Amino acid sequence: MRNMFKGSIRTSVLREAIDAIRAIVDEAKFNLTPTGISVRAVDAANVAMVSLELPDSAFESYSVENKITIGIDLSKFADLLKMGDPDSICELELVDSSRLKIKMGSLNYSISLLEPSTIKRDPKIPEIELPAEVILKGSDFRRGIKASEPIGDYLVIEINTKPVETFTMETEGDVDKVTLSLTKDDVFSISVVGEEKVRSMFGIEYLKEISKVTSGADEVKLKVGNDFPIDISFLLGDASVRYLLAPRIEAD
Amino acid sequence: MRNMFKGSIRTSVLREAIDAIRAIVDEAKFNLTPTGISVRAVDAANVAMVSLELPDSAFESYSVENKITIGIDLSKFADLLKMGDPDSICELELVDSSRLKIKMGSLNYSISLLEPSTIKRDPKIPEIELPAEVILKGSDFRRGIKASEPIGDYLVIEINTKPVETFTMETEGDVDKVTLSLTKDDVFSISVVGEEKVRSMFGIEYLKEISKVTSGADEVKLKVGNDFPIDISFLLGDASVRYLLAPRIEAD
Amino acid sequence: MRNMFKGSIRTSVLREAIDAIRAIVDEAKFNLTPTGISVRAVDAANVAMVSLELPDSAFESYSVENKITIGIDLSKFADLLKMGDPDSICELELVDSSRLKIKMGSLNYSISLLEPSTIKRDPKIPEIELPAEVILKGSDFRRGIKASEPIGDYLVIEINTKPVETFTMETEGDVDKVTLSLTKDDVFSISVVGEEKVRSMFGIEYLKEISKVTSGADEVKLKVGNDFPIDISFLLGDASVRYLLAPRIEAD
Numbered sequence: 001m002r003n004m005f006k007g008s009i010r011t012s013v014l015r016e017a018i019d020a021i022r023a024i025v026d027e028a029k030f031n032l033t034p035t036g037i038s039v040r041a042v043d044a045a046n047v048a049m050v051s052l053e054l055p056d057s058a059f060e061s062y063s064v065e066n067k068i069t070i071g072i073d074l075s076k077f078a079d080l081l082k083m084g085d086p087d088s089i090c091e092l093e094l095v096d097s098s099r100l101k102i103k104m105g106s107l108n109y110s111i112s113l114l115e116p117s118t119i120k121r122d123p124k125i126p127e128i129e130l131p132a133e134v135i136l137k138g139s140d141f142r143r144g145i146k147a148s149e150p151i152g153d154y155l156v157i158e159i160n161t162k163p164v165e166t167f168t169m170e171t172e173g174d175v176d177k178v179t180l181s182l183t184k185d186d187v188f189s190i191s192v193v194g195e196e197k198v199r200s201m202f203g204i205e206y207l208k209e210i211s212k213v214t215s216g217a218d219e220v221k222l223k224v225g226n227d228f229p230i231d232i233s234f235l236l237g238d239a240s241v242r243y244l245l246a247p248r249i250e251a252d
Numbered sequence: 253m254r255n256m257f258k259g260s261i262r263t264s265v266l267r268e269a270i271d272a273i274r275a276i277v278d279e280a281k282f283n284l285t286p287t288g289i290s291v292r293a294v295d296a297a298n299v300a301m302v303s304l305e306l307p308d309s310a311f312e313s314y315s316v317e318n319k320i321t322i323g324i325d326l327s328k329f330a331d332l333l334k335m336g337d338p339d340s341i342c343e344l345e346l347v348d349s350s351r352l353k354i355k356m357g358s359l360n361y362s363i364s365l366l367e368p369s370t371i372k373r374d375p376k377i378p379e380i381e382l383p384a385e386v387i388l389k390g391s392d393f394r395r396g397i398k399a400s401e402p403i404g405d406y407l408v409i410e411i412n413t414k415p416v417e418t419f420t421m422e423t424e425g426d427v428d429k430v431t432l433s434l435t436k437d438d439v440f441s442i443s444v445v446g447e448e449k450v451r452s453m454f455g456i457e458y459l460k461e462i463s464k465v466t467s468g469a470d471e472v473k474l475k476v477g478n479d480f481p482i483d484i485s486f487l488l489g490d491a492s493v494r495y496l497l498a499p500r501i502e503a504d
Numbered sequence: 505m506r507n508m509f510k511g512s513i514r515t516s517v518l519r520e521a522i523d524a525i526r527a528i529v530d531e532a533k534f535n536l537t538p539t540g541i542s543v544r545a546v547d548a549a550n551v552a553m554v555s556l557e558l559p560d561s562a563f564e565s566y567s568v569e570n571k572i573t574i575g576i577d578l579s580k581f582a583d584l585l586k587m588g589d590p591d592s593i594c595e596l597e598l599v600d601s602s603r604l605k606i607k608m609g610s611l612n613y614s615i616s617l618l619e620p621s622t623i624k625r626d627p628k629i630p631e632i633e634l635p636a637e638v639i640l641k642g643s644d645f646r647r648g649i650k651a652s653e654p655i656g657d658y659l660v661i662e663i664n665t666k667p668v669e670t671f672t673m674e675t676e677g678d679v680d681k682v683t684l685s686l687t688k689d690d691v692f693s694i695s696v697v698g699e700e701k702v703r704s705m706f707g708i709e710y711l712k713e714i715s716k717v718t719s720g721a722d723e724v725k726l727k728v729g730n731d732f733p734i735d736i737s738f739l740l741g742d743a744s745v746r747y748l749l750a751p752r753i754e755a756d
Contacts, residue, residue: 076654076680083651106644106686107651112679140358147335147359150328175364176328182358392610399587399611402580427616428580434610 005032005094007062011104012086013237015078016216017054020241022074023209024050029116032094033067042123048206049123049244058238060089070097071114080109125244130223130231132159132198134167135188138217138234144169144180145211148204151178154248155204159224160197165190167222171204188219198226200247210243257284257346259314263356264338265489267330268468269306272493274326275461276302281368284346285319294375300458301375301496310490312341322349323366332361377496382475382483384411384450386419387440390469390486396421396432397463400456403430406500407456411476412449417442419474423456440471450478452499462495509536509598511566515608516590517741519582520720521558524745526578527713528554533575533620536568536598546627552710553627553748562742564593574601575618584613629748634727634735636663636702638671639692642721642738648673648684649715652708655682658752659708663728664701669694671726675708692723702730704751714747 021028025041036055042048056062084090084104091103095110102109148155148171158168165184171177184190192198214220214234223231227249233242273280277293288307294300308314336342336356343355347362354361400407400423410420417436423429436442444450466472466486475483479501485494525532529545540559546552560566588594588608595607599614606613652659652675662672669688675681688694696702714736718724721738728734731753737746 079654080651080682083647106684106690107647108683108685109651109655110681110683143335143359147332147361150331151361177362178332179360180358181360186358395587395611399584399613402583403613429614430584431612432610433612438610 003063003093003095004066004068004097005064005092007056008060008089008091009058010060010086011081011084011088011090013058013239014090015081015086016213016236017052017058017239017241018074018078018081020052020213020236020239021050022078023213024048024206024243025120026075027071027073027114027119029069029071029119029122031067031069032064034064036062040122040125042120043206044120047203047246048210049125051125051242051244053240055238068094068097069116070094070100071116071119072100073111073114076111080111083107126229128225128229128231130198130225130228131195132192132224133221134159134182134190134224135219135221136167136182136186137188138211138214138220140180140182140186141220141222142211142215145204145207147178147180149208151176153204154201155207156199156201156250157222157224157230158197158199159190159192161192162196165192195226198224198228200224200227200230201250202230202245203248206245210245213241255315255345255347256318256320256349257316257344259308260312260341260343261310262312262338263333263336263340263342265310265491266342267333267338268465268488269304269310269491269493270326270330270333272304272465272488272491273302274330275465276300276458276495277372278327279323279325279366279371281321281323281371281374283319283321283374284316286316288314292374292377294372295458296372299455299498300462301377303377303494303496305492307490320346320349321368322346322352323368323371324352325363325366328363332363335359378481380477380481380483382450382477382480383447384444384476385473386411386434386442386476387471387473388419388434388438389440390463390466390472392432392434392438393472393474394463394467397456397459399430399432401460403428405456406453407459408451408453408502409474409476409482410449410451411442411444413444414448417444447478450476450480452476452479452482453502454482454497455500458497462497465493507567507597507599508570508572508601509568509596511560512564512593512595513562514564514590515585515588515592515594517562517743518594519585519590520717520740521556521562521743521745522578522582522585524556524717524740524743525554526582527717528552528710528747529624530579531575531577531618531623533573533623533626535571535573535626537571538568540566544626544629546624547710548624551707551750552714553629555629555746555748557744559742572598572601573620574598574604575620575623576604577615577618580615584615587611630733632729632733632735634702634729634732635699636696636728637725638663638686638694638728639723639725640671640686640690641692642715642718642724644684644686644690645724645726646715646719649708649711651682651684653712655680657708658705659711660703660705660754661726661728661734662701662703663694663696665696666700669696699730702728702732704728704731704734705754706734706749707752710749714749717745 028041039052093101152171152173160166169180217234220234280293291304345353404423404425412418421432469486472486532545543556597605656675656677664670673684724738
């Protein structure tokens with residue numbers, strides 16, 4: 001019997017991809033298709049969604065006979081990937097639908113997979129139009145969230161055009177307040193369509209996990225509306241990652 | 253209304269100054285005067301006192317209209333200062349007597365201050381004449397204290413002239429003993445006036461916290477008497493820091 | 505009265521030697537003889553044995569008048585050695601049979617020794633003939649054990665000649681499995697006498713502690729039999745270290 005899936009990929013690339021999904025969930029279904037791997041998952045509280053596209057071009061070699069879905073325990077997988085040299089090539093092989101072989105140099109793992117039907121169903125990505133967009137450095141996004149952590153539990157993201165185009169991250173605690181403001185010159189691009197400003201508030205715990213992943217990206221694109229989900233997308237090498245995070249309603 | 257206080261200072265300098273006070277207390281009153289900032293605080297057990305002088309020359313820019321005293325939660329302040337690049341310039345602004353603005357690059361904090369009357373009163377610095385003095389490397393002072401930690405809870409500091417000028421830090425536990433001895437050649441200067449030797453004993457927990465701060469100083473001056481407080485002073489850039497630590501009585 | 509023992513040794517060398525014994529026991533008897541120091545100890549469960557030979561050539565200076573045995577609390581000793589610069593020379597002096605002086609630069613410790621009769625008796629090294637031997641990099645041995653830790657509690661070590669000379673470390677958990685396989689070209693040497701393959705299983709906790717020590721060695725020699733103890737030996741500079749670890753019986 002031929003392998004259902006066989007591929008090889010730089011260990012560091014695979015690690016980053018797994019970490020991107022782990023920011024939201026502990027286990028996930030991986031859809032293997034002839035053109036690449038895709039993952040879509042939503043957290044237990046239905047607040048955050050992640051979508052990962054790992055195209056066959058991200059691999060050194062890649063072959064899938066027929067579309068198949070496998071379930072992976074992400075913590076275990078991440079632990080094992082840490083045992084390999086980040087620069088090594090990681091060889092993956094699906095022997096049957098319940099076992100994955102992982103080879104990094106002289107190290108061979110064979111791990112049991114999760115039954116996909118036991119994992120939360122793939123979310124449907126909602127179709128939403130978001131009027132404002134900013135592209136900024138992943139490290140700046142991370143910095144704004146880290147700076148907010150000692151102050152409070154919610155973070156307001158605002159994009160303004162008046163008086164000048166400004167991207168703001170703001171957290172207000174009971175008595176203290178922090179604001180990170182980046183103007184047009186500090187970001188790659190910024191725009192708002194049809195409104196003067198947009199503003200939505202989010203739970204900082206989710207943003208914290210997400211921003212650990214984005215800090216590895218040169219550019220992060222944020223799409224924002226008024227009390228709408230935020231759409232966070234970026235590239236990790238050939239992989240593309242996207243998060244949708246539901247807003248919290250601000251009490252006035 | 254004009255600002256009550258406005259100043260800018262290298263973030264790393266401010267961090268070091270705050271850490272020097274935090275070695276002894278969690279909150280403190282800062283006296284802002286036209287020539288600089290001074291802090292004086294004593295710990296809850298009345299065992300250790302810290303005095304910090306941060307002259308206007310330590311700042312890039314500095315202006316105070318009228319003398320004012322503000323109360324600061326040091327842990328919170330230190331946490332926020334960690335969010336800025338150490339080499340960045342930190343801009344401070346006192347809007348009213350209850351709120352401080354802190355700006356580091358694109359990051360803006362606004363924190364509530366403590367009501368000064370709720371903080372322990374400024375201690376009066378006792379006038380004491382101490383007969384012996386040694387100036388040594390901050391790292392040597394730190395080393396002597398670290399080496400004592402596994403052995404016991406008290407540390408004896410002794411300065412001797414006979415047979416040769418010697419500075420000694422000694423801790424005796426139930427069964428073990430450690431001594432750090434530095435002679436004239438190992439220190440910058442050493443002298444005892446009117447006595448052959450002086451010796452006082454101190455709690456190691458206090459010295460531990462203080463020595464973390466002194467380890468950043470090139471030279472630390474210690475003034476010592478017989479069963480008298482120790483006077484520990486040093487410079488951190490333009491700032492001058494001084495600790496007075498009460499002795500423990502040795503049971504013979 | 506002359507010193508019973510006096511010696512000086514690079515602090516880092518002494519640290520490594522103490523850490524090698526600490527992998528197995530918390531306290532040990534040190535046999536001081538005119539030609540060097542030897543330690544032999546077995547753990548409380550009688551599963552692992554360590555033997556350390558620290559010849560006088562490992563010392564900068566060394567003198568012992570008459571053979572003497574002293575008892576040392578290894579954790580305390582290791583803690584104190586951390587206080588010295590690793591590149592400094594550590595001077596040791598046995599004043600009487602119950603106190604050891606340790607001098608590292610200006611730092612002087614005097615520690616009480618353990619009464620040797622209170623420490624578990626020196627084990628007799630069993631005479632065993634082991635048919636297979638492999639010499640590999642200490643870092644490879646460490647890697648095989650680290651990679652096994654997330655998978656299970658026991659590790660099988662196998663040396664094979666058919667189809668090609670192969671050294672294998674394998675751990676099988678309830679559902680997952682890991683194998684590190686090194687062939688002739690990956691190791692310094694490999695041989696099996698009189699059998700085609702040998703295989704023994706060991707507790708991973710012991711191997712974990714031992715491999716932390718071996719990771720500092722360029723070459724580690726393993727001698728293996730069929731359900732027999734493993735003999736692990738290597739050099740740390742002039743010191744030679746050897747562990748014997750009893751096998752676990754495999755349930756089929």
